[in-house]
Amino acid sequence: IIADSLSLLKSTEDGISRVVDIVKNMKTFSHPDAESIHSVDIHEVLDSTLLLLKSEVRNNVSIVKELSAEVFEVQCNRNELGQVFLNIIMNAVHALVDGADGVIQIRTENNEQTILIHIADNGCGIPADKIKLIFDPFYTSKAVGSGTGMGLAISQGIIEKHKGKISVSSVLGKGTKFTIQFPIA
Numbered sequence: 001i002i003a004d005s006l007s008l009l010k011s012t013e014d015g016i017s018r019v020v021d022i023v024k025n026m027k028t029f030s031h032p033d034a035e036s037i038h039s040v041d042i043h044e045v046l047d048s049t050l051l052l053l054k055s056e057v058r059n060n061v062s063i064v065k066e067l068s069a070e071v072f073e074v075q076c077n078r079n080e081l082g083q084v085f086l087n088i089i090m091n092a093v094h095a096l097v098d099g100a101d102g103v104i105q106i107r108t109e110n111n112e113q114t115i116l117i118h119i120a121d122n123g124c125g126i127p128a129d130k131i132k133l134i135f136d137p138f139y140t141s142k143a144v145g146s147g148t149g150m151g152l153a154i155s156q157g158i159i160e161k162h163k164g165k166i167s168v169s170s171v172l173g174k175g176t177k178f179t180i181q182f183p184i185a
Contacts, residue, residue: 040078043067049085061102069108074182076162087151095123120177126170
């Protein structure tokens with residue numbers, strides 16, 4: 001009984017932690033903080049996000065940056081933009097097959113009206129019938145206990161709040177590419 005009790009307590013603790021994370025994400029999704037919106041350097045936010053994720057990226061994963069946008073500042077909330085990049089890049093890391101050489105490519109470009117941020121991976125890809133679901137709150141393709149299904153829903157909300165757009169293309173077994181578009185102020 002004592003051995004089972006310890007296991008049950010550990011499972012309960014894990015479950016409570018998961019519920020806390022889900023509630024935090026829901027709060028962020030429905031009531032983002034009111035931090036001021038100001039001019040933000042997208043390249044700097046990408047670099048700081050990659051630095052934050054350094055310990056999460058396995059040794060067999062290469063991150064290739066091609067930050068070639070000539071205009072790379074947008075009017076937005078820096079913390080929320082960092083959350084978007086964190087969610088998408090972490091999903092790319094998780095999509096890479098263990099043991100295989102993974103590549104995550106991050107590229108920026110701009111035209112006269114918009115800046116585009118492309119984040120692509122050579123991971124497992126997303127089935128065509130699931131693409132339409134990935135931005136739905138609580139949808140996750142991860143194993144039970146591994147994901148809340150809120151990352152992309154929150155990211156889409158943040159991007160739309162800043163008058164941006166997000167799109168995704170994917171080929172099963174080949175990889176996925178997210179394209180984020182923001183208007184240039």
